Amino acid sequence: MFDNFQKHLRSRVEISTAEMDLILSRINVRQFKKRTIIVKAGEVCRFQGYIDKGCIRMFYTDEKGHEHVVYFGFEDWWMGDISSFVTGQPADYSIEALEDTIIFFFDRDDMEWLYSKVPQLERSFRILVQGALISLQKRLVATMSSNAEVRYYQLLQRFPHIELRVAQHYLASYLGITPEALSRVKKSIIEKEKKH
């Protein structure tokens, strides 16, 4: 049951069998049905979760009640409201399961304990967080400087199968456009491809 997770950790740092046993001993496995809210904005997010199976969206709800998708997460990714996890303040974001989803949770005290026992884990998380920072920087620049068509291409490049798994209105929300505008973007891409 923990095969993918072990591969995921060992792809970044060396971890002995004894250390891996320590890590696995702190996992809480939970299953969520499609559409379940896993983290609710306004409540404290006390864990980091590894997505073993399924798909989630993290979103922000503005004062007008409009939802904005910040991240999608698929198998082999981490999720959680990192700001709330780190500071203990209420979460800004909600996280919803978009499919039936299995998450391995680590709560904050267990994480700290594991960092002290398995220092390579700290390294592994520094690398992971760095990767998240890099991709968010690229996304911010794309939001500031590119049109929706380019942003949609970039999304497909990053998640080639996302169209098969995520509803159109969530993709539009991630791109910061209306579902109607997304459908125009896709039509325009198809027209261009026909001409080539």
Next chain:
Amino acid sequence: MFDNFQKHLRSRVEISTAEMDLILSRINVRQFKKRTIIVKAGEVCRFQGYIDKGCIRMFYTDEKGHEHVVYFGFEDWWMGDISSFVTGQPADYSIEALEDTIIFFFDRDDMEWLYSKVPQLERSFRILVQGALISLQKRLVATMSSNAEVRYYQLLQRFPHIELRVAQHYLASYLGITPEALSRVKKSIIEKEKKH
């Protein structure tokens, strides 16, 4: 000369005198005149830098030649194109000194060596990168969901003295609006304050 830097590190993790000596031994100090390009997009960024004095902007230049400010950095912050530093690929961003600036540089090999000798440094950097990720998440949400006035307020909240140190057109670029729109935002804020 390294007082602020030592305080900065020790505010996050415990570091012995011997360990601190190791760290300080790997610093390269460099001074840059105002307007110097410290990192150039297209070249590999082989270091992380601690800003001891001064102020920088990191920016992206799009296909049309328009510049978009991604970050400002002041004393006691780290800078560098983290994506390029990590992957060894050419930098997406350029970094320019906005004032006469002193930077403490650590190159990649020295960083790796220090991580192995002073494991707490790894922790310190995980925490730093986490902080950068959190603030970038908040910025992305603000870009997606707030008007320019709210974004300007947030910028002032984060950097209370920024108006004294950074030119208007860079602030506008960071906010993703024209300098004329920024000046309208400021006028509107003044009008509102008069009414109260």
